[in-house]
Amino acid sequence: MCRWAAYRGEPQFLEELVSSPAHSLIEQSHCATRAKTATNGDGFGIAWYGERPEPGRYRDILPAWSDCNLKSIARQIRSPLFLAHVRAATGGGTRRDNCHPFVHGVWSFMHNGQIADFEHLRRPMETMLDNDLYAARTGATDSELLFLLALQFGLAEDPLAAIGETIAFVERLARHLERRELVRFTAALTDGRTLYAIRYATDLRAPTLYAAPMGGAGGYCLVSEPLNDDTDAWVEIPDGSAVVLGEDGVDVRLFSPAGRPAPQPEQARPELAVAG
Template sequence: MCRWAAYIGERIFLEDIVSRPGHSLIHQSHCATQCHTATNADGFGIAWYDERPEPGQYRDIMPAWSDPNLRSLTAQVKSGLFLAHVRASTGTATSRNNCHPFTHGIWSFMHNGQVGGYDAFRRDADMMIPDALYANRRGATDSEALFLVALAEGLDDDPRGALERAAARFIRLARAKGAAPHLRMTAALSDGKMLYAVRYATDDLAPSLYYRWSDSRQGMAVVSEPLESDEAGWTEIPTASFCSFDDRGAVLVEEFHPCRLGLAAA
């Protein structure tokens, strides 16, 4: 399982989330505590927003703790909205194109989890991506395919509904040709204005997800694991939830039920 962290609020240095806290994302890359694998060494990435509507993006295949370029970048770059990810592969190759976050236009997206038995229906998943978006299929992961299908399902106008419909399509494929668990996921996505996050699983083992508003930073962190082991104020996001966060600290939690759509179409 991967680990990730996202932030929205006043502009801060990326290192304030990625490397500086006691249980920062870099610390989680080799000492995760709330997932099956403590080590997440199959690459990393950051997508951040600043002066332009499209996000900047930096990804590499090195373990996050061993790349001095990452530490230098996070110590110098400020942003009021960014997504960061350390990867533990569930089967696809360790390559830059398979590292999260993925981007398209103004959108950025990252995912932790798995689509059960994905290797058995990779071709079917690719066929769900329309021709207009398929040129953006750079890697081979289920996560990137899910992102592109969500874009096709109307992510620009309806982020929750688009991701719900895309997830339902993958669940149907996993039921028909894959294996259980049909879907486990936490994901973060952004259009440069809002930060969205989802927690869901078709079984009882949804990956962990938390959020916390910081008065000192004047921003919201959304994370796989709390950034400090002894820090109060972290709220665990319930499973089957889709959350919307703005830069003023407002949080909207809605239900997320792709299985209902999957059953209706069966």
């Protein structure tokens, strides 16, 4: 399983998530504590927003701990919204096109999870894409294909509904093809203005997601696992939840794929402190 971190708020240097904390993303790349595998050495990537609508992006196949440029870049780039990811491959080769975050237009996306029997579902999933989105697919991962399907299903108009329809489509397809029906999905995505994160799994065993205030008022980071040992600062986001970080602050709401019942409210609305 992969590890990732995302931030939205007052401009911060990327190193505040990527390299500076005691349990930074670089540290997690070789010593993750809340994942099935401690090592996430199959590449890394960062996407950040600045003066232009489209994000900048840097990805490589080297392990994050051994890339000589990553710390330097993270120390110099400051952004109000960025995503960072270290990869432990569950499918697709170790190549740059398979490293997160994935970018299309103003959107960027990164994912931790899996689709069971993906090799049997990939081709019918790809046939759902229109020609432009199919041509945009450059890698071989289930994560990139989930992102493109969400774009196909209306990500620009209603991001959470599009993700819900994407997951529901994959689950229905697996049932139809008599394959194992299992999607594990903890992801972050943004259009450069609002940051979204979703934690969901068909079997209620979704990869972890935590949130904590960071930076000035209204700033938050969302992570696969806490960046330090301050247990009072970090709130675990329950399975079946979506987090929306925008101009109006933070909102944690219920999430379920189209056609599935939502989890009980008391299981899905943690209290999050306000950054200050």
